[in-house]
Amino acid sequence: MRILIVDDETLIRQHLSSLEEWESLQCAIVGEAANGREALELIPLVKPQLVITDIRMPEMDGIELAGMIRRIYPHIHVMFISAYDDFEYAKQAMKLGVCDFITKPIQVSEMIDSVELLQQGILRMNEDERLEREKAISLLLSEDTGIMEAQNLLVAHHVQDRSIQVILVEIDNADLMHLSERPLSFIVLRELVDHRLQDQPQMYWTYLDRSGIYIVLFAADDMPLAGGVQSMQIANQLLDEIGKLSGYSLSIGISRPLPSAAELREGFRQSKQCMEYRMLLGKGSIISYEALIGLEKGRMDKEDKAMTELLMHIRRGDGSQIPAALRVIYREMLAAGLDKKVIQHYALEVLTRADQMLEELHIPIPPESSIDAKQKIFSYSILSDLLEFLSGYLSQAAYLIAQQSDTGTPSIIRRIHLFLEQHYKEDVTLASLSAKLHMNHSYLSRLIKKQTGVHFRDLLWKHRIDKAKELMRQQELKTFEIAYELGFKDPSHFSQVFKRMVGVSPSDYRASLPPT
Missing domain, CATH: 1.10.10.60 (Homeodomain-like)
Structure with missing residues (x-):
């Protein structure tokens, strides 16, 4: 917990800041101020979660400070300390929602107990609020939720007049992870995201989905979002910091700023659509829907020149030319701005054509190998990874065709015998030979x-x-x-x-x- 100490007495500030007990509570003193005015200047800079403040101070006292915090920063908690055990002060503290009132001389154990209770309460409240928000998001995303019901939900959460922007954080190649690993990985990711965002002043919700973590950013009341600047800053921070902490490669999609929280479903759709272009842009990408709008989405003809040349190299058994032909296709896909589904079906078409060539030439190919390859195409989320896989598969097809033209299968066996005669001393395995x-x-x-x-x-x-x-x-x-x-x-x-x-x-x- 981040704590700001406010007191006009220097010795008291220093004493409270130096308490050893803070470390055991995982608390950090992020700043000190001599009065309420200094505290208000510090708050946006140090982003405290708790302000411990004296009441009687020059320029701006603790009562006025607590009132300002309640209006401007309602998420920040306030604790009063005072040398005056005054019932009137206690009444005002209750009205301002102050979490505790501690009299001087300060008993350290009393303050530590109070902070610990506050932390426990925050954890319970955060969990309850998170569950309520996730329930609200699920209802807002459901097509079965009527307009009036949706509006009532927004009003209940005080977000009906706020503009929003949606950020989607996904683990790259999550589809290749073992099924048992995915749920835990996403939960860890959400905890890291929540921890990283808790200090930023902008209101946000998080939502765990099977595809990743959605973050809904809310503008301040009656204020539009600043053209996506904040969302891009947050995305860069998440990519850098969360990626390092989690060890995962992450990509992020960002929706356009939307005028109302009622358009939540559209924000989710836009951020998810951004991920369709991760295949082109590669791992660790930040993809903005705003940037995609001007991208002219092309469509590569299945009979285009690039595919024709690629298939020609396979039919000739010239595997050495396949990587270069795939690089041409890669550049054309980038230029066309194809989305994930189009790219996957293009790859499937190429693979199917290669299998048909082998069948026409009566070259046996294990059925499970072809089926596995076709299924694997749909597990790749990065274009370069998909093309690398295709290169290996198509090179093998070209090699089989080349071997048949050179007296067929017996030629392969001759090559194996020759290889073993030359490398019999080595630790040759079937895997190394097949490679x-x-x-x-x-x-x-x-x-x-x-x-x-x-x-x-x-x-x-x-x-x-x-x-x-x-x-x-x-x-x-x-x-x-x-x-x-x-x-x-x-x-x-x-x-x-x-x-x-x-x-x-x-x-x-x-x-x-x-x-x-």
């Missing part, structure tokens, strides 16, 4: 088994055992030296594999060799 060949992991495994009759691991061991036989014929190396030379970390494991594949132990095999 090297730009092929699907599961598809490559089935292809090897179908064409060679053995699994990949046995194929690798066969190459190692063949090399072991060659080394044994030279009669130069011991068995354990051969094992290490072949990439086995354990000589006994080498002996077991050798006996399983050859039928005899390495020593028996060496003994059976004719003398050189």
